[in-house]
Amino acid sequence: QSVLTQPPSVSGAPGQRVTISCTGSSSNIGAGYDVHWYQQLPGTAPKLLIYGNRNRPSGVPDRFSGSKSGTSASLAITGLQAEDEADYYCQSYDSSQREVFGGGTKLTVL
Amino acid sequence: QLQLQESGPGLVKPSEALSLTCTVSGGSISSTTYYWGWIRQPPGKGLEWIGSIYYSGSTYYNPSLKSRVTIFVDTSTNQFSLKLSSVSAADTAVYYCASQSSGWAGWFDSWGQGTLVTVSS
Numbered sequence: 001q002s003v004l005t006q007p008p009s010v011s012g013a014p015g016q017r018v019t020i021s022c023t024g025s026s027s028n029i030g031a032g033y034d035v036h037w038y039q040q041l042p043g044t045a046p047k048l049l050i051y052g053n054r055n056r057p058s059g060v061p062d063r064f065s066g067s068k069s070g071t072s073a074s075l076a077i078t079g080l081q082a083e084d085e086a087d088y089y090c091q092s093y094d095s096s097q098r099e100v101f102g103g104g105t106k107l108t109v110l
Numbered sequence: 111q112l113q114l115q116e117s118g119p120g121l122v123k124p125s126e127a128l129s130l131t132c133t134v135s136g137g138s139i140s141s142t143t144y145y146w147g148w149i150r151q152p153p154g155k156g157l158e159w160i161g162s163i164y165y166s167g168s169t170y171y172n173p174s175l176k177s178r179v180t181i182f183v184d185t186s187t188n189q190f191s192l193k194l195s196s197v198s199a200a201d202t203a204v205y206y207c208a209s210q211s212s213g214w215a216g217w218f219d220s221w222g223q224g225t226l227v228t229v230s231s
Contacts, residue, residue, distance in 0.1 A: 036217035093215035099159040
């Protein structure tokens with residue numbers, strides 16, 4: 001069972017907007033630690049998508065955005081495209097002195 | 111642009127030790143910008159952080175694995191390595207090495223392609 005909770009799956013039609021939640025606790029996200037997001041396409045290594053709650057690395061489309069509030073964070077994807085179909089993971093730090101990942105969310109583009 | 115590449119045996123026997131090395135290119139492992147981490151992913155499952163190291167040798171490990179994990183760095187070869195002792199089938203996974211920006215609590219920005227390690231007799 002992951003320290004950070006994500007929905008197992010989300011789906012949306014091309015062009016739509018989807019959000020993926022990442023729920024933690026007062027010992028991680030709620031303690032003020034940043035949240036980072038990764039995209040993992042099938043058979044490939046994870047790729048950094050959002051760092052520091054809302055920052056995009058160079059090359060990541062602005063269709064991807066992140067936010068954080070209280071003990072939760074969210075990843076939003078607008079203008080959904082077929083190529084966005086992937087697994088998405090959130091990551092933060094826990095006061096037990098470890099990096100923690102969410103269980104992952106599979107995004108299906110209908 | 112950093113590039114990382116994992117190397118090591120793809121098959122390890124139960125109760126033995128798993129050893130992997132990550133070779134960093136395109137930058138110095140002695141950079142003060144990064145920690146260097148190991149993350150694993152069992153087949154069909156999610157990501158699990160194993161531990162991270164700074165070029166000075168300072169480490170922090172996942173408490174659930176701490177008793178079996180050692181990560182060390184070799185600045186002369188621009189490599190860092192993972193040793194996981196007393197492995198079992200539960201340690202079968204794709205193992206990734208990655209650069210970690212901004213220290214502990216930071217993000218993993220460059221990843222190796224991953225290497226599958228199977229624990230089986």
